[in-house]
């Protein structure tokens with residue numbers, strides 16, 4: 001096959017529009033509230049932080065939102081991402097299940113995050129923005145936005161959680177290679193950072209603190225906006241290219257999943273693979289079991305409270321109703337850095353409340369065990385976050401074996417682990433600790449939730 005033919009074939013399989021689950025939900029999610037007035041916020045409240053085009057997507061109820069051509073042109077570099085059948089893993093497990101995985105590690109930054117970084121950079125550039133601030137935990141989001149910023153000529157400033165800044169020098173080097181500036185958070189560059197350092201000079205930082213710093217800088221300057229790599233409706237929607245492609249690719253394989261699995265930090269890669277299937281089901285299509293897998297050390301969906309909370313530690317963001325562990329929750333330093341957020345995307349929380357998805361939590365050691373088994377049979381080394389989805393899919397495949405039923409399982413292999421080999425080294429050395437909480441510890445972080453009357 002000539003390159004041209006391959007190009008045309010691939011091109012036709014990149015979706016022309018993102019899918020918006022809002023259009024098919026039986027009830028809309030609860031309103032986002034202004035932290036001062038406790039009244040629903042309007043587009044103007046968000047205007048200092050985001051361009052109007054993205055605010056429009058955040059509140060849209062249109063089923064399809066067209067992907068701008070310059071964004072599709074960038075997507076073309078790695079999309080459609082491959083859908084693989086894990087035949088060697090199936091054989092090793094002795095399962096009658098058919099295991100499929102969508103591999104997002106083929107993007108330049110090595111994860112699903114460029115799927116939203118690229119359109120966010122595009123819309124900001126279109127609105128005349130010069131600089132974008134953001135936060136990053138393990139560095140995957142920071143490097144994805146740095147990549148996207150380099151394509152559209154935007155300055156990118158990344159507040160990186162200090163413990164990761166020190167532990168993951170290669171992710172930082174990657175951001176700097178793409179031309180971004182990377183600052184350890186908490187920093188002396190913001191009021192929030194200075195206040196925290198005054199009280200806790202040795203603070204390791206957290207995603208909640210880094211978000212506060214990035215928001216503070218963006219709110220102060222007209223030429224600067226803020227970008228978030230997960231949680232928000234428009235971010236989840238950009239990720240639906242993953243599930244839309246999977247539907248088309250499975251159709252070519254003459255199959256359809258009975259079970260869809262994804263790992264959840266803020267909820268975006270999970271929503272990306274799951275929402276198109278949930279939407280099809282809501283429109284009368286086939287029923288799918290959808291399973292969200294989270295770390296036992298940061299269990300917002302399985303053990304958090306569904307309540308209004310802030311998105312950040314400094315309490316600069318609006319209040320959103322979500323499954324939360326409390327904005328002061330400090331997760332321990334386990335290896336899946338991308339899953340260490342105190343809350344869950346409001347839309348993912350909402351579909352959990354509607355009974356459209358299940359959730360379960362695993363400690364990190366069995367997840368690494370699953371990831372290593374996956375690598376030894378399929379050849380790809382998953383990111384520590386993705387190991388949670390691998391473990392979820394393997395457990396479902398084992399259940400098929402025990403029940404003697406052949407089901408199709410689809411999971412999102414949301415990134416590779418090439419920058420996370422220290423985590424694997426620690427796993428092999430038996431150094432990983434499995435942290436979980438007693439009810440008292442969880443109740444303490446939740447006692448700081450803002451009081452919002454449930455009528456709101």
Ligand SMILES: *Cc1c(COP(=O)(O)O)cnc(C)c1O
Nearest residue numbers: 230265266267268269338385415
């Ligand atoms: C950021 C990240 C996550 C967690 O974020 P979600 O929004 O829940 O997807 C998971 N896996 C990888 C590889 C990531 O980079």
